[in-house]
Amino acid sequence: MGEFSHIKVLMNGRFVDWDDANVHVTTHALLYGTGVFEGIRGYYNEARKQMFILKLKDHVKRLFKNMRLLRLSLSLTADELAKEIIELIRLNDFREDVYIRPAIYFGPGSVGLDPSSHDIDYFVFAMPFGKYLDTEKGISACVCSWRRITDNMLPPRGKIIGAYVNSVLAKQEAIANGYDEAILLTKDDFVCEGSGENIFLVRNELLLTPPVYADILEGITRASLIELAGDLKHEVIERQIGRTELYIADEVFLCGTGAEVTPVVSIDGQLINDGKIGPITKELKDKYFKIVRGNENRYASWLTPVY
Numbered sequence: 001m002g003e004f005s006h007i008k009v010l011m012n013g014r015f016v017d018w019d020d021a022n023v024h025v026t027t028h029a030l031l032y033g034t035g036v037f038e039g040i041r042g043y044y045n046e047a048r049k050q051m052f053i054l055k056l057k058d059h060v061k062r063l064f065k066n067m068r069l070l071r072l073s074l075s076l077t078a079d080e081l082a083k084e085i086i087e088l089i090r091l092n093d094f095r096e097d098v099y100i101r102p103a104i105y106f107g108p109g110s111v112g113l114d115p116s117s118h119d120i121d122y123f124v125f126a127m128p129f130g131k132y133l134d135t136e137k138g139i140s141a142c143v144c145s146w147r148r149i150t151d152n153m154l155p156p157r158g159k160i161i162g163a164y165v166n167s168v169l170a171k172q173e174a175i176a177n178g179y180d181e182a183i184l185l186t187k188d189d190f191v192c193e194g195s196g197e198n199i200f201l202v203r204n205e206l207l208l209t210p211p212v213y214a215d216i217l218e219g220i221t222r223a224s225l226i227e228l229a230g231d232l233k234h235e236v237i238e239r240q241i242g243r244t245e246l247y248i249a250d251e252v253f254l255c256g257t258g259a260e261v262t263p264v265v266s267i268d269g270q271l272i273n274d275g276k277i278g279p280i281t282k283e284l285k286d287k288y289f290k291i292v293r294g295n296e297n298r299y300a301s302w303l304t305p306v307y
């Protein structure tokens with residue numbers, strides 16, 4: 001714990017020490033995974049001495065929508081939670097890039113499955129965070145043997161804590177077999193997404209990505225890149241993608257809050273674009289990195305300044 005001991009954590013409206021940010025063993029979310037969460041990034045602009053939180057409103061809005069899937073409710077509004085998140089970053093006076101993790105979940109009580117008698121608790125923690133995947137060199141990926149959970153089974157769109165076991169199994173398999181990341185197929189064997197990222201392919205200069213009804217998480221980065229691609233005059237088509245389209249694609253990249261824009265340079269040991277980062281991936285990636293650090297005025301509305 002030592003390295004983070006100085007950091008304050010927000011728990012149910014109170015700022016507590018990192019080492020005191022604990023939950024009880026009967027917490028329903030610990031026993032059964034019954035909570036929803038978000039992953040948000042803050043980018044520090046050294047020249048301007050400013051922290052920019054990326055798409056804060058969209059993340060908080062998604063969190064509150066997803067609460068409905070688990071019949072969770074909170075006395076706080078989405079705007080109030082967003083304000084508390086900003087306050088948390090200010091209080092900790094972070095001067096480097098951070099990752100922010102809010103979660104709303106069923107708290108302690110009895111061991112029954114019905115959580116309706118449990119309190120609904122929430123926390124937000126933030127910590128310094130650099131790269132999640134290698135966005136510079138690109139990564140290797142495999143099509144893993146685990147299939148993505150379905151909307152009628154455990155909705156991936158919900159960002160539900162317990163649902164992430166599916167992603168963890170996929171990631172563990174990829175790492176155990178020497179790959180950086182896993183690509184999951186849907187139960188019907190179409191391309192779905194990475195363990196913690198949405199996926200785009202480039203074929204004949206068209207960008208392809210699976211639609212929101214294909215058991216993906218409705219990624220905020222995905223939506224941002226669709227907007228950005230449009231602005232850069234690239235056509236994006238949302239459609240089912242067959243597995244073998246991955247191997248013959250001109251370019252493949254993963255995207256997400258953590259992964260940002262990560263080129264995939266090989267899949268199952270086969271090189272994509274001869275193992276080099278493709279031009280459309282590079283164009284989107286370079287633009288994205290400028291935007292998130294507050295160096296593109298046109299996209300200033302994506303960012304919430306903290307200081």
Ligand SMILES: Cc1ncc(COP(=O)(O)O)c(C=O)c1O
Pocket residue numbers: 039167193194195196197198216217218219220221222255256257258
């Ligand atoms: C399974 C999964 N897909 C996609 C994403 C990307 O979503 P976002 O861009 O909203 O971070 C994430 C989270 O980062 C994820 O966990």
